[in-house]
Amino acid sequence: xxxxxxxxxxxxxxxxxxxxxxxxxxxxxxxxxxxxxxxxxxxxxxxxxxxxxxxxxxxxxxxxxxxxxxxxxxxxxxxxxxxxxxxxxxxxxxxxxxxxxxxxxxxxxxxxxxxxxxxxxxxxxxxxxxxxxxxxxxxxxxxxxxxxxxxxxxxxxxxxxxxxxxxxxxxxxxxxxxxxxxxxxxxxxxxxxxxxxxxxxxxxxxxxxxxxxxxxxxxxxxxxxxxxxxxxxxxxxxxxxxxxxxxxxxxxxxxxxx
Amino acid sequence: xxxxxxxxxxxxxxxxxxxxxxxxxxxxxxxxxxxxxxxxxxxxxxxxxxxxxxxxxxxxxxxxxxxxxxxxxxxxxxxxxxxxxxxxxxxxxxxxxxxxxxxxxxxxxxxxxxxxxxxxxxxxxxxxxxxxxxxxxxxxxxxxxxxxxxxxxxxxxxxxxxxxxxxxxxxxxxxxxxxxxxxxxxxxxxxxxxxxxxxxxxxxxxxxxxxxxxxxxxxxxxxxxxxxxxxx
Amino acid sequence: xxxxxxxxxxxxxxxxxxxxxxxxxxxxxxxxxxxxxxxxxxxxxxxxxxxxxxxxxxxxxxxxxxxxxxxxxxxxxxxxxxxxxxxxxxxxxxxxxxxxxxxxxxxxxxxxxxxxxxxxxxxxxxxxxxxxxxxxxxxxxxxxxxxxxxxxxxxxxxxxxxxxxxxxxxxxxxxxxxxxxxxxxxxxxxxxxxxxxxxxxxxxxxxxxxxxxxxxxxxxxxxxxxxxxxxxxxxxxxxxxxxxxxxxxxxxxxxxxxxxxxxxxxxxxxxxxxxxxxxxxxxxxxxxx
Numbered sequence: 001x002x003x004x005x006x007x008x009x010x011x012x013x014x015x016x017x018x019x020x021x022x023x024x025x026x027x028x029x030x031x032x033x034x035x036x037x038x039x040x041x042x043x044x045x046x047x048x049x050x051x052x053x054x055x056x057x058x059x060x061x062x063x064x065x066x067x068x069x070x071x072x073x074x075x076x077x078x079x080x081x082x083x084x085x086x087x088x089x090x091x092x093x094x095x096x097x098x099x100x101x102x103x104x105x106x107x108x109x110x111x112x113x114x115x116x117x118x119x120x121x122x123x124x125x126x127x128x129x130x131x132x133x134x135x136x137x138x139x140x141x142x143x144x145x146x147x148x149x150x151x152x153x154x155x156x157x158x159x160x161x162x163x164x165x166x167x168x169x170x171x172x173x174x175x176x177x178x179x180x181x182x183x184x185x186x187x188x189x190x191x192x193x194x195x196x197x198x199x200x201x202x203x204x205x206x207x208x209x210x211x212x213x214x215x216x217x218x219x220x221x222x223x224x225x226x227x228x229x230x231x232x233x234x235x236x237x238x239x240x241x242x243x244x245x246x247x248x249x250x251x252x253x254x255x256x257x258x
Numbered sequence: 259x260x261x262x263x264x265x266x267x268x269x270x271x272x273x274x275x276x277x278x279x280x281x282x283x284x285x286x287x288x289x290x291x292x293x294x295x296x297x298x299x300x301x302x303x304x305x306x307x308x309x310x311x312x313x314x315x316x317x318x319x320x321x322x323x324x325x326x327x328x329x330x331x332x333x334x335x336x337x338x339x340x341x342x343x344x345x346x347x348x349x350x351x352x353x354x355x356x357x358x359x360x361x362x363x364x365x366x367x368x369x370x371x372x373x374x375x376x377x378x379x380x381x382x383x384x385x386x387x388x389x390x391x392x393x394x395x396x397x398x399x400x401x402x403x404x405x406x407x408x409x410x411x412x413x414x415x416x417x418x419x420x421x422x423x424x425x426x427x428x429x430x431x432x433x434x435x436x437x438x439x440x441x442x443x444x445x446x447x448x449x450x451x452x453x454x455x456x457x458x459x460x461x462x463x464x465x466x467x468x469x470x471x472x473x474x475x476x477x478x479x480x481x482x483x484x485x486x487x488x489x490x
Numbered sequence: 491x492x493x494x495x496x497x498x499x500x501x502x503x504x505x506x507x508x509x510x511x512x513x514x515x516x517x518x519x520x521x522x523x524x525x526x527x528x529x530x531x532x533x534x535x536x537x538x539x540x541x542x543x544x545x546x547x548x549x550x551x552x553x554x555x556x557x558x559x560x561x562x563x564x565x566x567x568x569x570x571x572x573x574x575x576x577x578x579x580x581x582x583x584x585x586x587x588x589x590x591x592x593x594x595x596x597x598x599x600x601x602x603x604x605x606x607x608x609x610x611x612x613x614x615x616x617x618x619x620x621x622x623x624x625x626x627x628x629x630x631x632x633x634x635x636x637x638x639x640x641x642x643x644x645x646x647x648x649x650x651x652x653x654x655x656x657x658x659x660x661x662x663x664x665x666x667x668x669x670x671x672x673x674x675x676x677x678x679x680x681x682x683x684x685x686x687x688x689x690x691x692x693x694x695x696x697x698x699x700x701x702x703x704x705x706x707x708x709x710x711x712x713x714x715x716x717x718x719x720x721x722x723x724x725x726x727x728x729x730x731x732x733x734x735x736x737x738x739x740x741x742x743x744x745x746x747x748x749x750x751x752x753x754x755x756x757x758x759x760x761x762x763x764x765x766x767x768x769x770x771x772x773x774x775x776x777x778x779x
Contacts, residue, residue, distance in 0.1 A: 081640045118644025124720040188364040235342040242319040246275030
């Protein structure tokens with residue numbers, strides 16, 4: 001394991017008009033690490049995710065990503081071309097709503113194959129074989145490779161989206177409420193899948209969620225956000241079992257035990 | 259360097275901000291040492307902070323003050339101020355913690371739960387699987403249950419899976435929180451044997467054993483928790 | 491430019507000189523950046539969108555009094571659209587017209603490239619309904635522009651992938667996307683893919699006008715134009731299994747024509763001029779078996 005962070009966010013701030021969404025946020029992610037950003041709606045966690053995943057330019061601050069070649073790139077100082085290239089190769093984004101991350105009019109195989117074609121794959125047979133392999137990995141029947149995602153259940157769509165992102169072997173994946181909107185039984189399956197994939201691929205990821213149980217199962221480390229600030233951050237079970245900040249204590253004690 | 263666990267001047271206070279800022283002082287300048295080959299039993303009344311000591315020792319709770327020195331594999335780390343990834347690395351390879359309750363992802367089969375711990379400690383998938391099977395056999399989990407999720411198991415079965423998950427890795431440091439609480443006599447005996455084996459191979463064991471017989475069988479030394487917290 | 495032959499009240503070739511200058515500037519830019527879509531201020535023309543208003547504006551901007559104009563619609567000179575556009579320019583510009591590909595200096599076309607190879611000095615003007623090849627996968631103009639700018643063309647292959655996945659081969663038969671000069675992906679307008687190879691290194695200038703979408707683009711003479719494909723599913727054109735019923739040609743693009751009320755049908759050349767030339771040649775030298 002390399003002893004340098006994969007992503008360093010420093011002093012990231014963003015405001016919508018006079019409303020401050022993120023205020024001087026510092027975050028680090030190390031190779032292979034799963035970081036959960038938790039907080040209620042409006043805590044600024046989605047704004048933070050949008051800014052650090054290269055989809056929304058922050059008002060201030062640095063988003064330093066250490067690329068495969070070892071160099072650190074400030075995503076917002078880099079050119080559009082470089083940022084978008086990273087976004088479709090080394091980075092990945094899994095949306096809460098699979099409709100935002102999939103092409104619903106394109107077959108499952110085409111959806112998975114697109115990221116390969118986007119980086120120059122031009123052999124149909126090889127693209128299809130890789131797509132089939134990834135469908136199997138996310139537990140989708142390979143016989144459905146030519147079906148449209150709109151014929152899939154919500155859980156399958158979400159797994160397809162994950163295959164579509166992971167097929168290009170990104171190094172850092174952003175997940176926005178990946179289990180939101182899914183039935184509890186489907187959630188468990190997805191969580192297990194995400195966990196084993198990130199372990200097997202040595203993937204680093206940042207998961208935005210308001211579900212502390214999801215954070216506990218998936219994340220090594222947790223950042224608690226409130227009012228645009230990180231109020232507490234540390235080892236997941238430490239933050240959840242020994243919360244220090246009043247807000248974290250409130251959050252933890254508000255969860256209904258099953 | 260053999261394995262050892264040293265707590266030096268550890269204090270822990272809980273401030274309950276949402277309950278009018280109530281302050282619970284649980285540990286006050288606690289010092290404690292466990293050497294390799296020892297099994298130290300924490301004793302004391304309920305609420306004396308026995309579980310808190312174990313949780314601090316594995317980084318689950320952060321002390322307000324003091325050092326928690328974990329020596330294993332030729333390196334000593336102060337877990338009280340180590341970065342999260344260092345704590346996680348220690349938990350994968352050096353510190354085994356048997357909690358009172360099993361926490362797992364639903365639908366993951368028992369055998370996988372146990373094998374995963376071995377894999378995280380560095381075993382190959384096949385090897386991890388084989389050792390997980392051996393450990394489940396030792397702990398008398400019927401084979402027909404191996405492919406089922408432990409969430410469907412009885413309390414005793416869950417606890418044995420929990421123990422298997424820790425014992426499948428030869429951790430140099432073991433933290434055991436009531437490992438035999440919900441077990442019958444036969445299974446208690448199995449767990450006692452496992453703990454003694456661990457001591458024999460040089461592990462430093464710190465535990466809470468409510469059952470006096472078990473405590474007598476495994477502990478090389480007892481430390482009273484209420485006394486500890488006042489020790490200077 | 492002369493306006494002598496234009497009917498009273500109309501400028502030469504209908505459009506005013508200011509508009510023509512604006513369009514020529516767009517054309518020059520398009521030629522300078524092969525395959526790049528240049529926005530232009532498309533004018534109202536005296537016929538509906540979808541009937542060749544883009545092509546007509548391009549033609550009006552480049553035509554001169556000494557030009558000889560040919561207009562084809564699906565290869566034929568005698569269909570309504572072709573006849574009326576030809577007559578439009580005969581009236582408003584007073585230019586000579588022809589149905590002969592060889593004689594024309596400007597050929598305005600809808601959905602075909604003539605069979606006879608074009609030569610240097612000729613201009614082929616395409617009528618384009620939908621200039622953006624990426625539109626099917628990306629509805630936002632701001633985004634497609636960025637995709638062109640950054641050469642993000644992976645999505646184009648998704649379309650071909652889908653064809654092969656569904657049918658075992660690339661079935662896109664017209665409007666088959668091409669890569670121009672190794673840089674811009676371009677829609678060739680809805681010509682059959684049979685015509686795609688003719689675009690590659692063509693000695694004539696190719697201009698494309700989309701009136702409703704307000705875009706002009708171009709392929710300068712002798713520019714490489716490659717049809718997109720996969721290594722293991724290379725671009726290929728399919729030929730019918732029968733010859734033209736009129737001229738016997740086996741290497742031209744054929745239309746299916748219904749000849750009676752009993753479902754009788756024949757295949758004939760889509761390029762009516764080419765077919766006519768071959769029939770004449772055949773009559774002059776009927777040695778052909």
